[in-house]
Structures are given as structure tokens and as C-alpha cells.
Amino acid sequence: MTTPRAPEGYDPYAFAPFAVTVDLAVLTLREERLHVLLVERGQEPYAGAWALPGGFVLPRESAEAAARRELAEETGLSEATVAGLHLEQLRTYTEPDRDPRMRVVSVAFTALVPDPPEPRGGGDAAQARWIPYGTHGHLAFDHDRILADAHERVGAKLEYTCLATAFCPPEFTLGELRQVYETVWGVELDRPNFRRKVLTTPGFVQAVEGPPRLTGGRGKPAALYRAGEATTLHPPLLRPEGRPA
Amino acid sequence: MTTPRAPEGYDPYAFAPFAVTVDLAVLTLREERLHVLLVERGQEPYAGAWALPGGFVLPRESAEAAARRELAEETGLSEATVAGLHLEQLRTYTEPDRDPRMRVVSVAFTALVPDPPEPRGGGDAAQARWIPYGTHGHLAFDHDRILADAHERVGAKLEYTCLATAFCPPEFTLGELRQVYETVWGVELDRPNFRRKVLTTPGFVQAVEGPPRLTGGRGKPAALYRAGEATTLHPPLLRPEGRPA
DNA sequence: TCCTTAAGAGTCATATTGACTATAAAGGCT
DNA sequence: AGCCTTTATAGTCAATATGACTCTTAAGGA
Numbered sequence: 124m125t126t127p128r129a130p131e132g133y134d135p136y137a138f139a140p141f142a143v144t145v146d147l148a149v150l151t152l153r154e155e156r157l158h159v160l161l162v163e164r165g166q167e168p169y170a171g172a173w174a175l176p177g178g179f180v181l182p183r184e185s186a187e188a189a190a191r192r193e194l195a196e197e198t199g200l201s202e203a204t205v206a207g208l209h210l211e212q213l214r215t216y217t218e219p220d221r222d223p224r225m226r227v228v229s230v231a232f233t234a235l236v237p238d239p240p241e242p243r244g245g246g247d248a249a250q251a252r253w254i255p256y257g258t259h260g261h262l263a264f265d266h267d268r269i270l271a272d273a274h275e276r277v278g279a280k281l282e283y284t285c286l287a288t289a290f291c292p293p294e295f296t297l298g299e300l301r302q303v304y305e306t307v308w309g310v311e312l313d314r315p316n317f318r319r320k321v322l323t324t325p326g327f328v329q330a331v332e333g334p335p336r337l338t339g340g341r342g343k344p345a346a347l348y349r350a351g352e353a354t355t356l357h358p359p360l361l362r363p364e365g366r367p368a
Numbered sequence: 369m370t371t372p373r374a375p376e377g378y379d380p381y382a383f384a385p386f387a388v389t390v391d392l393a394v395l396t397l398r399e400e401r402l403h404v405l406l407v408e409r410g411q412e413p414y415a416g417a418w419a420l421p422g423g424f425v426l427p428r429e430s431a432e433a434a435a436r437r438e439l440a441e442e443t444g445l446s447e448a449t450v451a452g453l454h455l456e457q458l459r460t461y462t463e464p465d466r467d468p469r470m471r472v473v474s475v476a477f478t479a480l481v482p483d484p485p486e487p488r489g490g491g492d493a494a495q496a497r498w499i500p501y502g503t504h505g506h507l508a509f510d511h512d513r514i515l516a517d518a519h520e521r522v523g524a525k526l527e528y529t530c531l532a533t534a535f536c537p538p539e540f541t542l543g544e545l546r547q548v549y550e551t552v553w554g555v556e557l558d559r560p561n562f563r564r565k566v567l568t569t570p571g572f573v574q575a576v577e578g579p580p581r582l583t584g585g586r587g588k589p590a591a592l593y594r595a596g597e598a599t600t601l602h603p604p605l606l607r608p609e610g611r612p613a
Numbered sequence: 614t615c616c617t618t619a620a621g622a623g624t625c626a627t628a629t630t631g632a633c634t635a636t637a638a639a640g641g642c643t
Numbered sequence: 644a645g646c647c648t649t650t651a652t653a654g655t656c657a658a659t660a661t662g663a664c665t666c667t668t669a670a671g672g673a
Contacts, residue, residue, distance in 0.1 A: 313663075
């Protein structure tokens with residue numbers, strides 16, 4: 124009846140103080156596999172377990188700023204580089220017992236990184252490493268859930284946005300772009316059909332002028348493309364089989 | 369350098385306490401228009417302005433539980449009814465100055481309500497009302513942004529999920545379902561094509577047996593349907609014109 | 614030189630959509 | 644009663660988009 128209603132009637136005793144953190148699901152492609160940046164915990168609880176990188180939101184900082192700061196710290200990338208990366212709020216995790224020590228609300232972000240650098244080991248006893256997605260056991264806290272949510276979200280957004288280019292360097296081949304879809308979705312796509320779809324979607328990619336070709340390894344050299352101005356795909360590029368689960 | 373890293377090294381002085389609230393964008397359809405549930409603020413700041421309903425998250429409560437509790441309080445619907453409504457986390461708003469008094473992080477939710485009841489006036493001086501979307505002026509705090517984000521999200525999810533049925537009562541006609549799309553998107557849809565799409569999408573709706581028809585007003589009586597078991601639409605039901613903006 | 618790998622150009626059948634036409638079945642009016 | 648308006652529902656047809664393939668080109672490796 125007299126439960127506090129916000130934003131009227133701020134009573135200093137009407138709310139409990141919460142700690143607010145950010146957790147990052149940092150994804151990248153290495154050697155045709157999806158990898159996640161994980162840190163090994165040095166302290167209890169969950170000492171020795173792997174966890175998503177993250178940290179406290181500072182008193183005068185937004186969650187997004189905190190996430191970018193942590194991302195730079197954990198990956199060793201410069202602030203300027205990190206400023207250009209795709210970083211997106213995923214969801215906020217608020218279960219009262221998600222941290223056994225105290226009430227912590229965590230704003231989770233998904234970050235996509237092309238060309239992953241080796242992470243610098245954390246200043247503490249913890250190490251940070253790129254781990255192939257799915258090969259880590261159970262993560263600390265509710266990070267299994269966060270990571271699964273991130274993977275699902277990224278997979279879904281590949282269908283109807285141009286997100287895939289965020290996994291690629293500034294210039295890329297259509298083969299590399301197709302690899303993104305195949306790796307995240309775990310399926311094989313038909314090359315000619317994928318090519319047709321990408322090239323006929325206005326604004327998805329734009330051809331790079333100049334030396335029109337580049338050879339990476341085996342096979343015929345491929346043309347290079349840059350990300351276009353479009354952000355959404357209409358019509359979408361749907362996964363095979365239909366169901367997005 | 370020695371910025372606190374979570375989840376290791378919890379230092380009680382390493383983080384500032386935040387207040388955590390929920391804000392609700394409660395949407396419904398009344399008389400072929402999209403309406404949003406707003407409360408009038410009785411106190412400073414923004415006294416007299418309209419705002420989204422919301423309130424503090426209690427010490428042992430998840431944000432989702434807080435949102436459902438607030439939703440029941442503001443709409444006057446029973447807890448059992450509210451338990452069945454579509455409630456979905458939208459995004460978390462964390463700008464340091466979003467509340468001029470103190471640091472408040474707000475987890476925003478979108479709720480969809482069929483058959484809207486008149487809201488009960490709040491216990492305080494504030495009143496709660498259904499307002500046609502777009503006819504409210506500027507809302508308090510960053511609630512303009514939250515409401516716009518909610519509208520955009522709902523519009524996008526209509527394309528590739530079965531969300532539209534959440535706006536409808538348990539049994540509805542295809543005309544009512546089409547109204548949802550037309551109202552949220554602000555477009556007119558071709559009746560026969562819409563019908564074909566809905567009926568050929570497996571699991572979107574299921575025909576109601578028994579008295580196969582019901583008359584609401586003018587025109588030929590329409591058959592009744594219930595929401596099906598499907599949650600996603602494959603292929604999606606895209607907005608006309610392409611662009612989702 | 615031959616084999617393998619991948620890019621890139623096409624073809625063809627099918628599936629899905631968008632634009633329309635037509636009929637049916639109600640209520641409101643005159 | 645007779646007509647007009649409104650909405651539901653059944654179809655048709657052409658334009659698109661997609662999925663499954665084939666074929667050629669241009670590398671690298673053995």
C-alpha cells in the first residue's frame with residue numbers, strides 16, 4: 124500500500140543501495156572459430172573459474188563508458204581503437220542472489236572485435252584469454268547465461284542487420300564475410316547465393332577501388348569490400364532451416 | 369591503473385552506491401490508437417510533467433519482479449492478470465545526470481496490455497492515465513527516449529515475432545490482429561495478403577472451434593482465433609517500404 | 614602439369630509477396 | 644424492402660527473392 128513509488132517521494136530509507144557493474148561478452152573470430160574473451164578469477168567466490176571481463180561503474184560514468192573503459196583495459200587496445208568497435212547493450216541481470224556477497228546489478232554488453240590482439244594479463248593474479256566459444260566449462264556467476272544470451276542476440280542480429288561487418292577488418296572479402304555467418308550460425312552457406320544476396324542488398328557493402336584484388340591463401344584472389352552505409356537488411360538474410368533458435 | 373576490477377577485490381569503497389529503479393512503457397490499443405500509460409508527477413523535479421510509471425527495486429527483488437509489481441499497482445490489474453501479460457526488458461538507462469537529485473540507474477521494461485482498464489489514480493497527488501501515443505508533450509527525465517525506444521522495439525519485433533497477439537484478448541479476429549500492425553506501424557496493410565500471411569505461418573494463430581463467428585460491428589462477421597504456440601515468424605512479416613525506421 | 618581450393622558468373626524451379634478482383638454477409642439508411 | 648457501406652474471405656497473376664546447381668577463372672601446392 125505504502126510501497127515507495129518513484130520518482131516521487133525520495134526517502135533515503137526507501138531504497139537499498141546496489142552495486143552496479145558491467146559485464147562484457149567480447150566476441151571475435153580466430154581461425155574460423157568464434158572466440159570469447161574470458162578472465163580467470165583469482166579470488167573467491169569462483170576462484171579459478173573463468174568469467175566474463177567486467178568491473179564497477181564509476182560514480183560519474185555511464186554504463187557504456189564503463190564498458191568501453193573495461194574493454195580497453197582487458198584487450199589492451201587503445202582507447203581510440205575501442206571507440207570504433209561495435210559495443211551494444213545486451214541486457215541487465217538483476218537476480219538478487221547472482222553474486223553471493225552482495226546485491227550487484229550488472230549491465231551486460233556485447234562487443235565485436237575484428238583482428239583480435241592477445242589480451243594483456245590482468246594486473247591481478249587473473250589472466251585474460253581468448254577461448255573458443257563452447258569449450259569453456261561453466262563460467263562464474265550467471266555468466267553462462269549472459270554469454271548464451273549474447274550469442275543468441277548476435278546470431279539473430281546477423282539476420283536483419285549489417286552487424287557481420289563489425290567482425291571484419293575495414294576491408295574484407297565476401298568470403299570473410301560469409302565466414303562470419305557460417306561461424307556464428309554454425310552452418311554452411313552457398314557461396315554464389317550468399318554473394319548475390321550481399322551484392323544486391325543496397326548499402327550492405329561497397330567495392331574497394333584501386334588494386335581490385337588481394338590474395339590471402341589458396342584459391343582465386345577475391346575482390347575487397349568495405350562496410351556500406353546501411354545498418355539494416357531488407358529483406359533480411361535468414362538462416363537456413365528457418366527457426367532462429 | 370588501479371581502477372577496481374570486478375568481480376575480484378570487492379572493496380567497499382571501490383564502488384559508489386546507486387539507486388536502481390524500473391520504468392515501464394505500458395502500451396495498449398484503444399479505439400484504433402496506440403496508448404501509453406503515464407503518471408502525472410506531483411513533486412519536483414518535473415512537477416506537473418507526465419512520466420512513465422515506475423519505482424524502486426526492493427532489496428530482495430529482481431527488476432522483473434519490481435516491474436510486475438509496479439504494473440499491477442499502476443493499472444489496478446490483479447497480480448494473476450499481470451502475471452500473464454507480456455513484459456520484456458527493454459534497456460537500462462545509466463547516464464549519470466538522468467536524475468538531477470542522485471545517481472539512479474533505471475531498468476526499463478515494455479509491457480503490452482490488451483483490453484486496458486482505467487488506471488487507478490496513484491495514492492499520491494499523481495494521477496495515472498492512458499494517453500494516445502505522441503500526444504503527450506515532453507516527458508520527465510529521459511522518459512521521451514525510453515518511450516521512443518520502446519515504440520521502436522515493439523515495431524521491430526512485430527516483424528519477426530508473434531508479439532502482436534499480446535495486444536489482443538485471448539480470442540480475436542484477424543481484423544483485430546491486423547489493426548495491431550497498422551496502428552503500431554502507422555501504415556495500412558492489404559487485408560487478403562495479411563490474412564494469407566498469418567494463416568500460412570504455422571503456429572501464429574489457431575482457429576477457435578465452437579461458434580465459429582462473432583460480430584463486433586459493421587461488416588461480415590469474422591472468425592475467431594487464438595494465439596498459436598509459435599513465438600517467431602519465419603519468414604518474417606516485413607513492414608511495407610522496407611526500412612524499419 | 615595436375616589437383617585442390619575458392620571466387621565469381623549464370624541458370625532454373627520454387628516460394629513468397631504485392632497488387633488486385635470478386636463474392637459474401639453483416640448494419641445503417643431512405 | 645432495397646441500396647449503400649463496411650469488413651471478411653476466396654482467388655488470380657506478375658514481380659521478387661531464394662535454394663540448388665553448373666561452369667569458368669585464378670590462384671597455391673605436390
